[in-house]
Amino acid sequence: MYVVATAGHVDHGKSTLVRALTGMEPDRWAEERRRGLTIDLGFAWTELRPGMTVAFVDVPGHERFVPNMLAGIGPVPAVLFVVAADEGWMPQSAEHLAALHALDVRHGLLVITRSDLADPAPAMEHARAEIARTSLGEIDAVAVSAPAGTGMSELQVALERLLSRIPQPDHHAPVRLWIDRSFTIKGSGTVVTGTLAAGRIRIGDELEVASLGQIARVRSLQSLGHPMSEVDSVARVAVNVRGIERDELRRGDALLTPERFRSTQVIDVRVHGDPVASLPKSVMLHIGSAAVSVRVRPLGADTARLTLAQPLPLRIGDRGLLRNPGAHHVSGGATVLDVAPPALARRRAAATRAAVLTELDGRADEHSELHRRRIARREDLERMGVTVTSRPVAGDWLVEESVWRQLRSELPRVVADWLRDHPLEPGPPVDVVRQGLHLPDRSLVHALVTPPLAVQAGRVVRTSQQALPAPIVRALQRIRTDLEANPFAAPPTELLTSLGLGPRELAAAARVGALVRIADGVVLLPDSIQHAAKTLGTLPQPFTVSDARKALGTTRRVAVPLLELLDRKGVTQRLPDDRRRIRGSRP
CATH class of the missing domain: 1.10.10 (Arc Repressor Mutant, subunit A)
Structure with a gap:
């Protein structure tokens, strides 16, 4: 399927043209049909030839309904630009074209309507000249009279040519369905509609509602009025969701593949259009089907920081439109350069940031993002729209080489x-x-x-042998000399203190293997454990604490904790009568 939006001045025949192409009524509301103008978005579709179905998003042309128009063209890749032969280029023609240029729409077809009422050549020449200066460039043009049926076959051929040039969507991309309508169907519950620009939706899928942070399950799907088990992009789709109430949703919300987008309220952008310095402090940002008030902080000649009134699920490279509604003026396009920009709290931070943004082009490049961020989580980069190929150094963490x-x-x-x-x-x-x-x-x-x-x-x-401070080394040498002469005569606390060997110093000596601590303030040489086991093995088994004390030539202050240490190490076994024996020895 292909999706095309209409554009053009009010009452230039957009809805009439769609009706003639599809045989369907795009105006949904009785008020629209009564007044003869489109107020909200309308939808209709037709099959141009087998395998080439086109759905039209018919947008309002009246100035008062420009926000509705922007909601319709935001997610759509191509446009049918309509100008009436008898009226020619008009104010809303210019504003719609400015909007298309701001959104960087590159595929379009010019249709001159009401060619039976006036010579279409002047209107066509003027419109093509205006359009050629925008992102649409040189486009095909067809003159028609929908009521009379003239030019309609040529229009169909031109439409087929246009659609064949539109790039194919990525069916494997994460879903971001910008909602343009939400309503309730009795017995089914909440239904939302939108243009699926990329990805694929299946019945049973779980999609995140961006504004709520909640998961909705896809209960059923329709596309062009037909029930579907799955829908590939690009397509107009109606999604029946379970778990979300209709009054919780609004135009501008989005259904997302979970954990693949980042909702943000602060973005850095490049502005294509008016000089950033001339922008009002507050403008409207139109992106997808959303319209959000933003505060503008100029950074460079064409870069700015936008603070959104409410968070949106945005990615690097997204294209939006800035509009001053009070002046009825499209200020320009906005390419998202960063969806997680650093704070600008330090002196000259804004100037430094402006210099960084000068080098960015809105492409979500892994090398560039990692170079600037130095350290980032893989998931965070992917949510920004970056395709990550590097291997994390730890867990989910990526670090620039x-x-x-x-x-x-x-x-x-x-x-x-x-x-x-x-x-x-x-x-x-x-x-x-x-x-x-x-x-x-x-x-x-x-x-x-x-x-x-x-x-x-x-x-x-x-892991190599650790050096101790020189005073401790000298003190340990004194202790070592005494213990080599009498291995189990642990130096008294008074001596240790006088040598500057407190608990921390003794712990450090034990860590490097210079001493072994058998109790607080009781230290021996490291080989004393093996020496004690050998000596106690010569005693008649089992033996008492007193027997051990005498054999080792020491005091109870040393003998008791030494025997408890030998117990823990499995060298000795304590018996019920408090005697001990060397494990493996015979009574």
Whole structure:
């Protein structure tokens, strides 16, 4: 299916032309038919030839209904531009053309109607000259008289030619169905209609309602009045949704493939049209079928930041239209450059941002986005419209290659700086390193750490032998000399304190293997455990604490915690009568 919108001045015969082409009445409301003008969007369709069906979105031409017109042409790829031969180019002809140019519509056909009432040549020449200066460029033109039927066969041939030039849609793209109508059908519930510009919708699909953040299930589908099990783009489609009430929806809402779009209220755009400096502080942004008031903050000569009155599901490269409704003026088109722009809180941040935007062209390029953002989640980039091919470095996190190399080189410095201020600690906590490297997630620290660094017990530590401060090394040497002479005569607390070996210093010495702590303030040499096991193995089994104390030549202060440590290590076994034996020994 192909979808084409009409455009042109009020009462130039758009609806009459659609009626003649399709045999259907595009005006939906009795008021429209009574007054003879289109007030809201109308829809009709026909089969030009087998395999080529075209649906028309008939838009109003009256100035008062321009927002309705913009809702109709927003999602549509091609236009049937209508000018009456007897009236020629008119104010709404110019505004509709400005809107099409702002939206960058590139496929169209000019139809001169009422050619039986006046020579169509002057109107055709004038209209083609106006249209040629816009995104539509040089387009075909046909003169017709719908009531008389003249020129209609030529129009059909020209339509077929136009449709054959329209690019094929991406059926595998995520769905974003901009809603242009919502209503209730008794026995079915809520129904919404729109132009499916890309993707595919099937019965049973779950679609997110952008404004609500809720999931709606597709109960049934219709396209061109026929029930369907699935509908491919491009198509006019009616979707019966379950789980959403009709009064919760409005024109400008969208049904989305879940988790594939980002709803945003702040975007950076390039403006195609009036100079940014001349824009009012507040204008209307028309995009898809939505119309939202936005605040304008100029950044560069043709770039601006727009703050939306309500969030919309937008992607990089989306094209919208800026209109000043008070002046009845189309200010220009707006290409979305960024849907997640940085805050502009610092001095000269706006000027810096303007320089960045100068380099952007509205294409969702992975390399460009990652280069600017440095670190980003894969899902976040995909929601912006970026096709991601890079492999995440950790979890869902992507890091620009040069940034990753820089982080690897900075990691040892961050660890060394922290250890210099905390010489008795094994290493900085992972979260301290994360903050030092300005990383958004702890998993990135784990991915960065490579030998000789490692993550142990929530800290980034050196796996090679760690050096202790010189005063501690000298104090340990004194302790080592005493313990080598008497291995189980643990130095008294008073001596440790006088040597500057408090709990933190002893913990640091134990971490590097210089000592073994068997209790608070009780330390021995590392080989004392093996030595004790060997000595106790020579005793008659089982033995008492007193037997062990005498064999080791120590006090209960050392013997009791040493035996408890041997119990925990499985060297000794404590019996019900509080005696012990070496495991594996015979009574």
